Amino acid sequence: MIELVIEQRSRDLGSFEVGRVLPFAKRRMVGPYIFFDRMGPKDLDPGLPREADVRPHPHIGLSTITYLFAGEITHRDSLGFEQPIHPGEVNWMTAGRGITHSERFERLRREGGLMDGIQAWVALPDEREEADPAFWHYGADALPELGEPGASGRLIAGRLGGVQSPVAVDSPQFYVHWQLRAGARVSLPAEYPERAVYVVHGEVEIDGQRIAAGNMAILARGKDATIAAPVDAVVMALGGEPVGPRYIDWNFVSSSKERIDQARADWKAGRMKLPDLDNGEFIPLPPRIGELREPEPMS
Numbered sequence: 001m002i003e004l005v006i007e008q009r010s011r012d013l014g015s016f017e018v019g020r021v022l023p024f025a026k027r028r029m030v031g032p033y034i035f036f037d038r039m040g041p042k043d044l045d046p047g048l049p050r051e052a053d054v055r056p057h058p059h060i061g062l063s064t065i066t067y068l069f070a071g072e073i074t075h076r077d078s079l080g081f082e083q084p085i086h087p088g089e090v091n092w093m094t095a096g097r098g099i100t101h102s103e104r105f106e107r108l109r110r111e112g113g114l115m116d117g118i119q120a121w122v123a124l125p126d127e128r129e130e131a132d133p134a135f136w137h138y139g140a141d142a143l144p145e146l147g148e149p150g151a152s153g154r155l156i157a158g159r160l161g162g163v164q165s166p167v168a169v170d171s172p173q174f175y176v177h178w179q180l181r182a183g184a185r186v187s188l189p190a191e192y193p194e195r196a197v198y199v200v201h202g203e204v205e206i207d208g209q210r211i212a213a214g215n216m217a218i219l220a221r222g223k224d225a226t227i228a229a230p231v232d233a234v235v236m237a238l239g240g241e242p243v244g245p246r247y248i249d250w251n252f253v254s255s256s257k258e259r260i261d262q263a264r265a266d267w268k269a270g271r272m273k274l275p276d277l278d279n280g281e282f283i284p285l286p287p288r289i290g291e292l293r294e295p296e297p298m299s
Helices: 106-111 257-268
Strands: 002-007 009-012 017-022 033-044 054-059 062-070 073-077 082-085 090-094 099-104 113-123 134-138 145-148 151-160 173-180 185-188 194-201 203-206 209-212 215-219 225-228 233-240 247-249 252-254
Touching: 002 209, 033 062, 033 194, 033 233, 054 252, 054 257, 062 073, 062 151, 073 090, 082 090, 082 134, 090 099, 090 151, 106 113, 145 185, 151 185, 194 203, 194 209, 194 225, 203 233, 209 215, 247 257, 252 257
Parallel strands: none
Antiparallel strands: 002 215, 009 017, 017 033, 033 113, 054 099, 062 090, 062 113, 073 082, 073 099, 090 134, 145 151, 151 173, 173 233, 185 225, 194 215, 194 233, 203 209, 203 225, 247 252
């Protein structure tokens, strides 16, 4: 039932830690999901340094999903959108042929508080890699609920068990947030070839194997999975149809090495527009290290 368990690798950003789960050496993607980072949890004091913010930077060939359990992040992008995201809401940004954005912790800087959330990337299918960039925000009340005894779930994106999220996706996939009380069980159907379960808080059992907080279980194909909570737990389940191999270099994802080379050249030469409301600084192009380079945390 479980093919692999990935333990998140912590990276210290100074003000808080980020736990990298995907990409992983033995499993770079789950369906179209190519990047999965846990932000926090961290109780921050007021006066968070500006160095903790993510300055304007570029993307191609993917969609980003920001989903918070606590805290607030302000998004600004080159399409002109400015949008704070709160717990339970969804910021979905499709980079396509190219977009730039920033992520600022302005409210936490003023007031302090708990920061906790997930940022994921979804690789776009071949025919959508050069789509026009776009941004959508969905309030918490827009997401459909998945209710089972002792469990409450919210379908963040895609389709699962006949339920459809309003969040626009470009390939078959699903992304779910479940809160489980001790003793609760939920079923994850085998309707997609690739699926994974990440434990945010607590621990769960899948096929008799315990999965601790901070770990992601990659599930075997073709079998329904039961997620049982011996204690109160919060989990994220995700997956979908594969879109094919992808190269990653910094914040760029593509099926083509040449397209990534072009994106690097465009950013270095200043040919990618900065966010209108946040154009005073940017992240310089880092050197290429090896054949592929993982993105930095919170990119």
